[in-house]
Amino acid sequence: MFEFALEAQHGAARAGVLQTPHGSVPTPVFAPVGTQATVKAVQPRELREMGATLILANTYHLYLRPGDALIADFGGLHAFMGWDGPLLTDSGGFQVFSLGEIRQIDSDGVTFRSHHDGSKHRFTPEKSIQIQHNLGADIIMAFDECPVPNERGAVEAALERTHRWLHRCLDEHLRSGDPDRQALFGIVQGGIFADLREQSVREVTSLDLPGYAIGGLAVGETKAQMYTTLELTTSLLPVNRPRYLMGVGSPEDLVHGVARGVDIFDCVLPTRIARNGAAFTRTGRINMRNLRYATDHDPIEPGCTCYACRTFSRGYVRHLVKAGEILGHQLLSLHNLHFLLTLMRELRAAIVDGTFDDYAAAFLATYEPVTGTQEGVNVPPVG
Amino acid sequence: MFEFALEAQHGAARAGVLQTPHGSVPTPVFAPVGTQATVKAVQPRELREMGATLILANTYHLYLRPGDALIADFGGLHAFMGWDGPLLTDSGGFQVFSLGEIRQIDSDGVTFRSHHDGSKHRFTPEKSIQIQHNLGADIIMAFDECPVPNERGAVEAALERTHRWLHRCLDEHLRSGDPDRQALFGIVQGGIFADLREQSVREVTSLDLPGYAIGGLAVGETKAQMYTTLELTTSLLPVNRPRYLMGVGSPEDLVHGVARGVDIFDCVLPTRIARNGAAFTRTGRINMRNLRYATDHDPIEPGCTCYACRTFSRGYVRHLVKAGEILGHQLLSLHNLHFLLTLMRELRAAIVDGTFDDYAAAFLATYEPVTGTQEGVNVPPVG
Numbered sequence: 228m229f230e231f232a233l234e235a236q237h238g239a240a241r242a243g244v245l246q247t248p249h250g251s252v253p254t255p256v257f258a259p260v261g262t263q264a265t266v267k268a269v270q271p272r273e274l275r276e277m278g279a280t281l282i283l284a285n286t287y288h289l290y291l292r293p294g295d296a297l298i299a300d301f302g303g304l305h306a307f308m309g310w311d312g313p314l315l316t317d318s319g320g321f322q323v324f325s326l327g328e329i330r331q332i333d334s335d336g337v338t339f340r341s342h343h344d345g346s347k348h349r350f351t352p353e354k355s356i357q358i359q360h361n362l363g364a365d366i367i368m369a370f371d372e373c374p375v376p377n378e379r380g381a382v383e384a385a386l387e388r389t390h391r392w393l394h395r396c397l398d399e400h401l402r403s404g405d406p407d408r409q410a411l412f413g414i415v416q417g418g419i420f421a422d423l424r425e426q427s428v429r430e431v432t433s434l435d436l437p438g439y440a441i442g443g444l445a446v447g448e449t450k451a452q453m454y455t456t457l458e459l460t461t462s463l464l465p466v467n468r469p470r471y472l473m474g475v476g477s478p479e480d481l482v483h484g485v486a487r488g489v490d491i492f493d494c495v496l497p498t499r500i501a502r503n504g505a506a507f508t509r510t511g512r513i514n515m516r517n518l519r520y521a522t523d524h525d526p527i528e529p530g531c532t533c534y535a536c537r538t539f540s541r542g543y544v545r546h547l548v549k550a551g552e553i554l555g556h557q558l559l560s561l562h563n564l565h566f567l568l569t570l571m572r573e574l575r576a577a578i579v580d581g582t583f584d585d586y587a588a589a590f591l592a593t594y595e596p597v598t599g600t601q602e603g604v605n606v607p608p609v610g
Numbered sequence: 611m612f613e614f615a616l617e618a619q620h621g622a623a624r625a626g627v628l629q630t631p632h633g634s635v636p637t638p639v640f641a642p643v644g645t646q647a648t649v650k651a652v653q654p655r656e657l658r659e660m661g662a663t664l665i666l667a668n669t670y671h672l673y674l675r676p677g678d679a680l681i682a683d684f685g686g687l688h689a690f691m692g693w694d695g696p697l698l699t700d701s702g703g704f705q706v707f708s709l710g711e712i713r714q715i716d717s718d719g720v721t722f723r724s725h726h727d728g729s730k731h732r733f734t735p736e737k738s739i740q741i742q743h744n745l746g747a748d749i750i751m752a753f754d755e756c757p758v759p760n761e762r763g764a765v766e767a768a769l770e771r772t773h774r775w776l777h778r779c780l781d782e783h784l785r786s787g788d789p790d791r792q793a794l795f796g797i798v799q800g801g802i803f804a805d806l807r808e809q810s811v812r813e814v815t816s817l818d819l820p821g822y823a824i825g826g827l828a829v830g831e832t833k834a835q836m837y838t839t840l841e842l843t844t845s846l847l848p849v850n851r852p853r854y855l856m857g858v859g860s861p862e863d864l865v866h867g868v869a870r871g872v873d874i875f876d877c878v879l880p881t882r883i884a885r886n887g888a889a890f891t892r893t894g895r896i897n898m899r900n901l902r903y904a905t906d907h908d909p910i911e912p913g914c915t916c917y918a919c920r921t922f923s924r925g926y927v928r929h930l931v932k933a934g935e936i937l938g939h940q941l942l943s944l945h946n947l948h949f950l951l952t953l954m955r956e957l958r959a960a961i962v963d964g965t966f967d968d969y970a971a972a973f974l975a976t977y978e979p980v981t982g983t984q985e986g987v988n989v990p991p992v993g
Contacts, residue, residue: 268936293904293929300905301925309921521676522683538692542684546647546676553651553936
């Protein structure tokens with residue numbers, strides 16, 4: 228189980244397949260985020276229809292509501308949320324550290340207050356793994372600390388803690404879990420410092436885990452720093468294990484990440500911007516509230532094969548968004564997820580065909596990224 | 611076109627089929643409401659899946675936003691909203707009269723202010739019909755006045771106006787419309803007064819229209835008064851024309867209405883209560899927020915064949931509702947609409963089988979209606 232086979236490579240870019248107990252995941256892959264056990268405004272059958280193969284859910288949120296023991300009683304997250312495909316849960320660490328004023332870190336774990344009711348809780352590496360066992364996702368993540376990426380002292384301290392905690396996570400997983408049913412991925416930290424990334428890769432990969440995540444990126448560093456760090460880190464990671472870049476999912480970052488050897492991505496961006504009335508297109512992001520779309524008979528993106536584009540005009544979608552209708556959220560969420568999943572399928576096909584460089588260059592030449600915003604990177608997703 | 615054929619009768623209850631340019635409608639039928647050109651949180655393909663055959667949209671809302679001329683430019687409401695089945699629009703009268711302080715009625719029409727921006731507008735019988743021509747629904751409604759049902763003086767005045775306006779509506783429809791493409795239904799008023807209902811039926815049916823609505827009910831009178839008035843009115847209406855009871859759609863009222871010879875119903879109730887976390891079941895309405903459902907593995911209603919019940923537990927639906935997730939609205943809307951559509955199909959089958967009395971009695975014996983609330987009746991739907 229959790230076999231990862233590479234099918235083709237083109238430069239650093241890789242096309243592979245990851246086996247899981249709930250099906251195989253062709254990589255590179257984008258995982259839609261279902262924070263509270265639902266991808267917002269999207270049904271599981273629609274995720275299948277658009278070709279989603281891996282869904283992420285958040286341990287912090289589900290621990291607080293409805294509770295991981297309750298979900299276990301329903302047979303785990305797959306059964307609870309009606310998604311029988313592969314699932315991934317994060318460790319809860321990133322959300323808990325994002326709580327700022329209402330959390331306290333010590334060498335053993337983190338004490339925090341619920342953002343719902345202020346009640347007091349504590350996560351340790353063991354606790355995070357136990358919760359993730361209850362949730363039962365195919366891929367589970369080590370409990371790590373994600374510091375500000377360009378403060379060396381803080382990064383060093385977090386690194387030391389992250390590595391100690393990784394051993395505790397693995398021990399707990401081997402003690403009370405089932406590694407044939409759930410794969411524990413380690414997380415490489417080290418901020419933007421090359422020597423710390425090298426040190427982290429060395430320590431994390433010494434445990435020979437079924438996959439490795441690249442943490443601590445897209446949290447405040449520049450895009451150039453992110454790409455450089457990514458390039459270095461993937462060059463050090465073992466070829467035969469999937470690499471997961473956490474919380475990254477703007478179209479341009481997916482292309483740059485795949486070009487640098489990343490296999491797995493996740494991000495709330497496609498569903499979050501949908502709720503603001505924005506849609507991905509090949510030339511950049513458009514906001515459907517714009518008056519210019521009121522009389523526009525074209526679909527959101529001409530040529531797109533998603534349900535929204537097969538069925539409705541921009542004029543209608545604009546009307547829904549302006550009128551505050553839920554169907555507007557639904558259609559834009561469907562379209563944006565379909566857009567990123569299609570992009571990943573095309574990137575994968577280009578790797579297999581040996582045309583990845585051309586495809587990536589052509590995409591980046593026409594796609595205008597959004598700049599000067601924190602959207603598309605790891606903004607604290609609590610609340 | 612708009613041929614109405616009766617297939618079976620059982621007492622006053624009737625099973626028929628109404629032909630429209632966009633398909634046939636087996637009656638009795640419940641029409642889901644798509645106020646702003648969308649049934650809230652439900653996709654057109656899902657309406658098809660659950661067997662909806664007739665959808666209602668609101669002239670007042672669509673006139674203000676996005677505008678009926680814009681919808682005409684998209685080829686009419688069917689094309690605009692992606693629903694190629696039969697459509698019905700109301701006249702806008704009920705909404706405009708519900709505006710209270712911000713509307714003024716005169717003998718020629720109604721001047722009102724938009725609930726969006728306070729801008730000034732005027733509806734006349736001609737204007738309402740012109741808007742409905744632009745929208746292009748299969749069934750359009752006469753512009754009438756709906757008074758408080760038990761104030762005789764107000765009802766008499768409204769009746770006189772409604773009849774004068776009906777002639778103007780028909781003249782405008784014949785002048786600028788296409789009666790083969792759109793059927794104009796007249797509306798019987800008269801409050802709870804038998805002699806006024808008789809007078810209204812006489813005047814309205816003298817125009818030999820393709821269908822007749824029963825207006826001015828479920829607006830404040832008692833249920834007993836409503837059923838008595840309904841019984842009288844349908845007994846006076848021509849047998850070979852469909853009867854439409856406007857704005858009524860609680861499960862018990864559907865059964866009582868069908869028993870009294872009503873063919874068409876519409877109501878926002880199923881989608882409105884869905885947004886409050888409530889679900890229809892055969893024993894009454896349940897609120898999914900209730901703690902008792904947290905650990906409940908059953909579907910919303912055991913035996914129900916809707917997507918929500920085929921796929922998810924009450925525990926999961928409760929989690930979605932408590933977490934404020936859009937998917938909760940979606941699933942409860944699907945279930946509640948499916949519940950009413952199934953009820954109507956079963957009522958129809960029972961009429962055809964000659965078992966209607968037994969079916970109706972059995973349903974009413976187990977279904978506990980909600981009392982002491984204005985839900986399920988014509989509450990002003992503006993906003």
